[in-house]
Amino acid sequence: MFVSYRWLEQYINLEGIDPNELAEKITRTGIEVEGVETLNKGIKGVVVGHVLECEQHPNADKLNKCLVDVGEGEPVQIICGAPNVAKGQKVAVAKVGAVLPGNFKIKKAKLRGEASHGMICSLQELGIEGKLVPKEYQEGIFVFADDAEIGRDALELLNLDDHVLELGLTPNRADCLNMLGVAYEVGAILDNEVKYPSVELQESSEKAEDYIRVNVEAKEDNPLYIARIIKNVKIGPSPLWMQTRLMAAGIRPHNNVVDITNYVLLEYGQPLHAFDYDRIGSKEILVRHAVEGEKITTLDDQERTLKGDHLVITNGETPIALAGVMGGADSEVKDDTINVLLESAYFAGLSIRKCSKDHGLRSEASARYEKGIDPNRVRAASERAAALIAQYAGGEVVSGVVEENTLDAEPxxxxxxxxxxxxxxxxxxxxxxxxxxxxxxxxxxxxxxxxxxxxxxxxxxxxxxxxxxxxxxxxxxxxxxIPTTLPVGESTPGQLTSYQEKRRRVRRYLEGAGMLQAITYALTSEEKAEQFALEVSKHVRLAMPMSEERSTLRLSLIPHLLEVVKHNIARQLDSVALYETSSVFLSKENQDLPTEREHLAGAVSGLWHMHMWQGEKKVVDFFTVKGILEGLFDGLGLAARIEFQASKHDGMHPGRTATISLDGKEIGIIGQVHPHTAKRYDVRETYVFELDLQTLLSADVEDVVYETIPRFPSITRDIALVVDKGISAGKLEQEIRATGGKLLKDVKVFDLYEGEHVEEGKKSIAFSLRYLDPERTLTDEEVTSTHEKVLEALHTKFDASLRS
The missing domain is CATH 3.30.56.10 (Phenylalanyl-tRNA Synthetase; Chain B, domain 1)
Incomplete structure (x- = not known):
């Protein structure tokens, strides 16, 4: 709601309170004032001028040479390019030295050889939005009425010395969608009386019931309808003060009758509609619900098809208006209108909302009906509008009203x-x-x-x-x-659950490792829904998807991460490391709703690190991503219970893929995207992983046990084992740790060899074993005894032999 400060002064005493102070007081009492706009925008030096002479510029076809009286003795010559400038007009003149919006200063100038001492202004040049300027002045200068005083401040006449307060109203405060409502609010704040506009309505001896009868069939949606007849109106522009108030409120002026209905709408909050009485086509107003499929052409020249629950105003047979939303084109008030039927009614908000939404028509009237209007202003607004039409359009108000009233308006x-x-x-x-x-x-x-x-x-x-x-x-x-108090009683401080704390730890670790978090859509296409899925599940498809690309709930996070990698590569960001923690949606037979399960996924492509000075580059490979996950598992206290095992998976490289198990149960995959799949996604060599995060973070973890720093030295033994190529290093390491007992503290792989010095089908894997007893210094005999047990176990289980 835009509130003109000058207009508000008509209803409430604001003496001694400037607009910004008033805005602060209103905001403090619960209605936020979103801004205070100063309409003059820094303008000064603009006065009313009288065009004494106007002739074509001798050296330019589209310029006029005007002699203008600006109230300072001698007239001045001004060159003007407006197509509508003419002799005898009263116009807005920016004198030499004046300032227009944007700090545009007017100086003496020569245009095509002729001197120009000022500028004749359009409303747009004075800072008024083009959409609010009356149509007749949109392509040229603004012309004042003949009685405008020469030399008077034009800003005052145009209400540009005003301030406009923009109220950010919540839906419950519909009472402030009008000037009187705002006046009541300000009156309560300042403890001042509200002054209602005086209404002096003089009626003719004729009776309104002789001209029109009203019948309301939809009484529940229209409990009160008042029709008033005004004869012999003369359509023309409304008074300038009314036009400027409408423009300050964001409404473009049209003609005196339409402007008055809009003015009273803003003043009382009561929507009104003026019909051309002679174009209605009958002497009856029938308010009913539309017939399904019935049509009407509205004021915006759009033909609209109606539904059975739309409320319409008819002439007894055909619709002439969408009740409370927009009038019909056939009964519009035009320049040749003589007799007016003025409608003032109370319509149910739900009915108006439905019609407005169905047709995509939201107007000042419909907005007020939707939120609720004051039933006791319906009649008063009709009287106010009729008096103004009589005063400013020369109309004769026919005595009385014709109404249908079943409205309960008791407070x-x-x-x-x-x-x-x-x-x-x-x-x-x-x-x-x-x-x-x-x-x-x-x-x-x-x-x-x-x-x-x-x-x-x-x-x-x-x-x-x-x-x-x-x-x-x-x-x-x-x-x-209101005094500030603290809650009384027992309270428990909020804290993260164990699961939430672990999830944050996971995110911090991955970001510390150099990965960035991505957030992608939960919806995908049916084609991509099953790709890379850890668990087979039936699709869950939306009933009304926005597009086929976003029609199905996902079963894996990897497809969307690959799309993000593609997006980055297409923008010359070749090295990408991303992760996402989000839900996948698993559905079982005879299950209405899918089960959400949180997963963790990542995608890494390009260079992992690069040192230009040292000339070193490291390209991402399987072991880079595996190392990231091993660090994560170690941080969660699960490293000893995790196993990587080579496997095959749809969409993944058959020789560079592994399943990840926790305590023997598969919880994820890791590996390189298959080259064919990578080509379809238009990405380069990319490594991905996906884990069932819910299972991972819900696993029980033993308490951390601290040990003293050992005082005694350790003993290291290296062994190079020759085994079959099919035996993984992980299996060998597990056996070494299981046999080494308490003395074996650490096992690391440091070499792999396959070549001419190893027989066909075999490989050599070298391990470094570190033995330590924190209580004493180990002897060679003790270490040798344990070490031989390890070698014997490896030989027995894997037929491993020491490489000579």
């Missing part, structure tokens, strides 16, 4: 106790202080001891229960005056 009564108010707010207010606040709000309040009975005006439809009254007391008393 509500809400009770509250002083104890409840003080208990909720933590205050020590007295009954007198509380009733004083209600008096400022113009609510009738009667106190009986500590019981307060409040009669709420119909303009405040948001107040229905005692808690609403407490809110009113709080905001008018001042939120900043």
């Amino acid at each position: 509500k009564r809400v009770d509250v106790t002083l104890a409840k108010i003080n208990g909720v707010l933590g205050t020590e207010l007295t009954v007198d202080e509380v009733t004083s606040i209600f008096k400022r709000l113009r609510f009738e309040a009667i106190a009986d001891g500590e019981q307060i009975s409040v009669t709420v005006p119909t303009r405040r439809g948001d107040i229905t229960i005692s808690e609403d009254l407490i809110e009113e007391v709080a905001r008018l008393y001042g939120y900043d005056h």
Whole structure:
């Protein structure tokens, strides 16, 4: 809601309060003022000028040489390019030395050899948005009425000396969607009286019922409809003060009748509609629900097909307006309109909302009906508009109105106790202080001891229960005056669960390792849904997907990570390391909803590290990614229980892929994306992994045990074992650790050899074994005894022999 400060002054005394101070006071009482706009935008030196002479520029076809009286004695010559400039006009003139929006300064100039002492301005050049300028002045300069005083400040006439407050209203505060509502709010803040506009309505001797009859079939959606007839109107521009107020509120002026309906809408919050009485086609107004498939052409010249629950205004047979949304083109007020039927009605918000949404039409009127209007202003707004049309359009108001009325417009009564108010707010207010606040709000309040009975005006439809009254007391008393207290009672500080703490640890570790977190869509295509899935599951497809690419819930995180890798490579970011922790969706037979399971996935491509100075580059390979995961498992205390085993998996390289098991149960995969799959995704050599994070983080972990730093030396023995090529280093390491017992502290692989010095089908793997007893120095005999047991076990189980 845009609120003109000058206009607001018509209803409430704002003496001594500037717009910014007022904005602060309104914000402090619960309605946020999102901004205060100064309309003049730094303009100065613009006055009303009178064009005494106007002739074509001797050296330019599209320029005019004008002699203009600006109220300073001698007229000045101004060169103007506006197509509508003419002799005798009263126009806005920026004199030499004037400043226009954007700090544009007017100087003496020569245009095609002719001197120009100023500038004749359009409204756009004075800072008014083009969409708000009346159509007749959109392509040229603005022309004042003939009675405009020469030399007078043009900004004052155009209301550009005003300030506009933009209220950010929540849906419950529909009462402030009009100037009177804002005046009541400001009156409560300042404890000032609200001055209603005076309405002097003079009616002719003719009766309205002789011209029109009203019938409402849809009484539930339209409990009150008032029709008024105004004859012999003269369509023309509305007064300048009205046009400028409409423009300040964001509405473009049209003509006097339409502008008056919009003006009263902004003033009272009551939507009105003016029909050309002679174009209605009958003497009947019938309000009903539309017939399914019925059509109407609205004011925007769009033909619209109606549904059975849309409320329409008809001439007894055909629709002439969408009730509360937009009028019909056939009954529009035009330049030749003589007689007007003025509609003022109360429409149910739900019905208007449905119609507005179905047709994509949201207007100032529909917005107010949706949020709720004051039923007791329907008649008053009709009288105000009729009086203005009589005054500014020369109309004759026919006596009386024709109406259909089944509306209950009685104010509500809400009770509250002083104890409840003080208990909720933590205050020590007295009954007198509380009733004083209600008096400022113009609510009738009667106190009986500590019981307060409040009669709420119909303009405040948001107040229905005692808690609403407490809110009113709080905001008018001042939120900043309410004492600050701490909660009383036992409380438990919030903390992360063990699972959440571990998940954060996982993310910190991966980011510390050089990977970046990605967040991708949970939806994918049916084709990609099953790719790289750890667990087979049926698809879960959306009933109404936005596109086929986002139609199915995913079973794996890897496909989308590969799309992110592709996106980066396409932008010359060749080295990519990404991870994601998110859900996959597994569905079983006879299961309505899928089960969400959190997974961890990663994708790495390009160079892992590069040292330009040293000329060193390391390309990502299988062991780079395996090393990242081993560090992760070690940090989670699970390294000893994890096993990597070579395997095959759809979409993965058959010789560079492994399954990952925890305590013998498969929890993930790791490996290189198959070259064919990589080509389909348009990525280079890429290594990926995916883990069942939920299983990983839910695993029981033994408590950390600290040992003293050993005082005694360790003994290292290296062995090079010749074994079959099919035996993995991991199996050998497991056996070494199992046999080495307490004395064996560390085992590392440091060499692999396959070649001419090893027989066909065999390989040589070298291990470094470190023995240590923290309590004493080991002897060679003790180490040799344990070491031989290790060699014997390896020979027995794997037929391993020492390489000579």
